[in-house]
Amino acid sequence: MRTILIMGPGGSGRTTLAAATALTAAREGGRTLVLGTDRTDTLGAALGVPTGPKPVEAAPRLTAWRPDPAGDFRRDLAALQDRASSALDLLGASHLDPEELTPLPGAGELALLRALRDAALSDKCDTLVVDLPPAPEALALLALPEELRRYLRRLLPPERQAARALRPVLGRLAGVPMPTEWLYETAARWDLELAAVEAVVADRGTVVRLVAEPGPAGDDMLRTARLGLALRGLRTDVVVANRVLPEASPDTWLAGPVAQQRKTLEEWRETCAVRTVAHLGRDPRGTDDLTALAVPGTEQAAPAADWPVTDRLGEDGVLVWRIPLPGAIREELDLVRRGDELLVTAGTFRRILPLPSALRRCTVDGAALRDGELCIRFAPDPKLWPQGR
Numbered sequence: 001m002r003t004i005l006i007m008g009p010g011g012s013g014r015t016t017l018a019a020a021t022a023l024t025a026a027r028e029g030g031r032t033l034v035l036g037t038d039r040t041d042t043l044g045a046a047l048g049v050p051t052g053p054k055p056v057e058a059a060p061r062l063t064a065w066r067p068d069p070a071g072d073f074r075r076d077l078a079a080l081q082d083r084a085s086s087a088l089d090l091l092g093a094s095h096l097d098p099e100e101l102t103p104l105p106g107a108g109e110l111a112l113l114r115a116l117r118d119a120a121l122s123d124k125c126d127t128l129v130v131d132l133p134p135a136p137e138a139l140a141l142l143a144l145p146e147e148l149r150r151y152l153r154r155l156l157p158p159e160r161q162a163a164r165a166l167r168p169v170l171g172r173l174a175g176v177p178m179p180t181e182w183l184y185e186t187a188a189r190w191d192l193e194l195a196a197v198e199a200v201v202a203d204r205g206t207v208v209r210l211v212a213e214p215g216p217a218g219d220d221m222l223r224t225a226r227l228g229l230a231l232r233g234l235r236t237d238v239v240v241a242n243r244v245l246p247e248a249s250p251d252t253w254l255a256g257p258v259a260q261q262r263k264t265l266e267e268w269r270e271t272c273a274v275r276t277v278a279h280l281g282r283d284p285r286g287t288d289d290l291t292a293l294a295v296p297g298t299e300q301a302a303p304a305a306d307w308p309v310t311d312r313l314g315e316d317g318v319l320v321w322r323i324p325l326p327g328a329i330r331e332e333l334d335l336v337r338r339g340d341e342l343l344v345t346a347g348t349f350r351r352i353l354p355l356p357s358a359l360r361r362c363t364v365d366g367a368a369l370r371d372g373e374l375c376i377r378f379a380p381d382p383k384l385w386p387q388g389r
Contacts, residue, residue: 001120002030002298003128003200004237005142008211009221010134013242017211017277018131019046019064020290025298026062030126033119034058036066037112037133048286059287063125069111109133109141113197120200127298135221139228139349145198146232149191150352156187207237209296214241214264215257222268223327228349230324238296239272241265243279271326319362319378326372335376337364342376361385 004021008014015038022034036043036051043066044051047058053068112130119128132138200206208229212218222239229236244265245258268274275296284290325333325346334345340360342353362378369375 001126001128001205003120003130003203003206004298005130005132005138005201005206005208006211007132007135007138007208007225008242009217012211012213012218012221013277014134014211015042015131016046016284016290017240017242017293017295018129019043019058020284020293020295021209021298022062022064022127022129023047023059023287023290024295025127025129026059028297028299029061030298031061031063031124032127032129033063033065033125034129034131035112035115035119036064036131037108038066038131039108041066043131046284046290065115065119067111067115069108109137109144112141113145114193116200117193117196120203121196135225139225139232142201142229142232142234143351145194145201149194149198152187152191152194156184202233206234208234210236210239211242212239213243214261214268216260216264219264219267224347226272227325227327227346230326231344231346231349231351236272239268239274240295241268241274241276244276245279317380318365319359319380321356321359321376321378323374323376324372325369325374328369328372328374330369333369333374335364335367344374346374 002025004025006014006018006021008017015036018034018036022032026032033055034043034047041051043064047064049056049058049064051058051064051066053066053071055063055065058064112133116128116130119125133141210222210225212222218241226236241261241264244261245254247258247262249258265274265276277293277295280289280292282289284293323344328346332345332347334343336343338352340355342355344351344353359378361384362380365377365379367374367376
């Protein structure tokens with residue numbers, strides 16, 4: 001299955017282009033599902049069909065679905081209360097009724113991740129188009145499965161046999177019951193669900209399509225988004241420059257904005273693939289307007305290359321780990337080696353990368369940023385590498 005994640009700043013026409021991309025994919029002949037996240041149903045307005053918690057047919061071979069964060073939150077918390085009822089009773093806590101529950105911040109993001117997983121695991125569509133939240137929230141959302149799995153493994157490690165055996169003793173010493181088996185089972189279930197989402201995001205058939213208006217604000221978003229995506233190992237297949245004004249317009253007042261857009265587009269084309277979508281002079285509504293936008297089809301969504309890459313340099317056995325970081329600034333980069341992991345900070349983004357087995361037996365010998373690529377040198381540690389006779 002092909003998955004296209006549509007990302008861009010708020011107000012850039014991201015949702016409209018997600019609908020247009022899904023419509024194009026459906027007309028190319030594939031069964032297509034488009035997921036929306038906007039509470040005001042901007043997706044439904046663009047398609048001309050109201051969307052909601054249940055999938056609806058928006059066009060031939062095109063289904064639209066807008067997950068319900070409130071319903072998912074109530075069901076999850078109710079199930080958690082049932083499983084933890086003994087602990088809650090011991091603490092004297094009152095149970096909450098599902099009707100009185102209001103979704104907490106983050107419930108929408110978790111509902112979208114679950115919908116993304118369910119859609120990817122089903123066999124009912126060939127192409128999945130996801131209208132992500134605005135760019136800053138989307139970057140955090142794409143990082144969430146990996147980070148939550150890390151937290152779960154630290155707080156409730158799967159290697160729990162010793163804890164299980166010692167739980168009665170520890171409970172008597174501490175005076176309070178230790179975590180019961182259901183807690184570890186819940187953590188294991190969450191880990192499996194997060195792993196499924198992480199697999200969809202990291203799949204070679206998953207790409208990110210960036211949407212922005214050519215101009216200063218769109219340029220800033222594009223630089224930030226490409227850096228954040230690269231650190232996560234994600235690639236963009238194409239940058240869609242939206243609402244491009246006509247060059248030969250009789251309106252003289254458009255000369256300034258047109259020149260600004262032209263300059264921005266020239267700069268974008270130097271570093272990435274760009275497709276332009278003309279300004280219709282109105283907000284696109286319905287399938288006819290979406291067709292008139294002529295958005296890129298799914299054939300341009302090329303699989304991402306393997307990342308990172310390890311090369312051997314010279315006869316001294318030095319290894320170089322190459323991490324693409326387009327738009328990174330040397331002064332905003334930071335590297336910390338911690339055991340078998342490397343903590344990489346690039347601007348406002350941070351990721352903890354596990355080192356390949358070969359690099360775990362090396363020491364960091366230096367790093368450099370060249371042409372948007374972070375090159376980290378590793379020298380073999382004689383104490384850890386096998387010695388020849």
